Amino acid sequence: MADTCDTEEQRIIDRIKCIAFREARDAGATFINRHWVAKKGHHWTEEDFLHLAPSDEFFVWVVRRPNYQNDRIWAISVDDIEEDEHYREMIKNQACIGIFVIFTAKKLHWVIKDKGESWTGQYFRDIILAEHVFPFLKNEENVIDPDEVIFVHDKEPCMRAYQTHHLLQDNDVKFWGNDIWLGNSPDLNVAEHIGTIIKDEIEKKMLSEPGHSRYLEETLKMHISDVLKKMQTDTDLFETLLCSYPSRLRAVKNANGRHTDY
Template sequence: MSKLKKGEKPINIHKHLSNKVSLSTIKRWNKSIKLHGSIKFAKQGRPLSVRNSHFVKKVKKEITKVGSQRKVAQKLQISQPSVHRILKQNLQLKPYKMRVEPHLTFKQIEQRQKFVNWVRNHLSKNDTLKILFSDEKQFDIDGVYNSQNDRIWALNREQADSNGGLKQKRKFPQRVMVWMGFCSRGLTPLVIIENGTINTKVYIENILPVARDYGNEQFGDDWIFQQDGASCHTSHDSQNWCQENLPGFIPKDIWPANSPDLNPLDYSIWNQMVQEMNWNAIKSKQTLIKQLYIARNKIQAHQILDISNKWYSRVRNLQINNYKYIQ
């Protein structure tokens, strides 16, 4: 601008700028300065017809009601891509999937509050590193899949199905019940019940001795056993066995019901195992069991220690979250 106002020719300015600005642009600027006294930049493209303040306000209001871009587009009679651009670019919003979590009754929330108080009054963070958590989970040979994330890119549905986009589920798949323990030192051996379920007799004879031996091996006589509220755990015989054979355990009236967010196996370890398993190799109960052992061995020590170190803070965060379910 200063050179043009001084009367220098556009061709000289073009050379002075080492050809960084085109000659035609400098000429256009020169014309703008003569007409308006400044460089006016013309807006590129056609004017916005939908993404104006009027529709932005309407989209913001409607999306909170219905939560669907398609329904908002239908109601406002504008295209769905326009709604998408308003949400992403104008409103800076991001889509989040609806999460499913257990419904907690008022009594269960009170139990969770009682548990937090018990932990804070009886256990330090170092004490929580000596807790042996336990849980059972059922696995079947059909495996698991995520209908939202497991996508097959193809030209049509038939091609997608032939490329692995069809998931078949058996009516009565072969399955096993798996028990495992978790602590800061590692994972217990798997206890696999191939037939039937885990009742009090099976629990006392086949599972509790494994927990006792592993806990004693890792911590000596200074550790705490955790179990949830399953009937075989809370039975009179099981509670007596724990009282007589373990250095410490969380009684049935302390551990809160319906709280998978407090057991590392529930909110982390089982899912990691599922992800590590090669479901394509599972054709029978024997191959399922083989993959369970492989997946268990793939979980690394530093992951286990990291989860254990964060558990105490997780419990304390329950109070901040009003003892509701935490992710």
């Protein structure tokens, strides 16, 4: 197994990091962008991508909010970002619940954030990683191979921190760090697709609630738990999303690194 692990690490480093960085440097690039990552991703097979464990965190609101962060990322100019003051005023004080999700080809795992808890780097390391992600990834019931699984997260500050990288390394968890994976790429993060499905299902359930219960935090939390439990072992969905990485990377490559329809 040690030889396999060494080969896998060498393949990741050589194909994605060293080769891409060298070619980028020779071409005069000062950073690795979406187009470079997409070009180098064609070395991977669908089987390789089944070893990924994408993750994301997001808030679910009693009344569904648009994803202003993604709108900001893809907007051509500030004027393209929709501003609805009436809508924002209406939902200003509504309840919301934070969720962290991670999934593999075999299983979905989640953490519902405690009320009043902030998404700080310390919380991410002490609670999300140490108490949830590490045990989840090391359990062979949750992953195809604990020695091959790769943790993937977008480049939120809590993930970019060197303390986080050191913690992952100290616990022998493979991950795509700052020098490989890109932030602000919703179309390359399949965990965002999972998040959208979760929000859609919760929204349906909340809209079906009669009267005042539709706006209660307790009702929202109940439906969040129900939706997550129902999705927990939807392996067809998980494999479909993970196997979509090759086509996602091709789309980004063909778009020369620009926004795609994913």
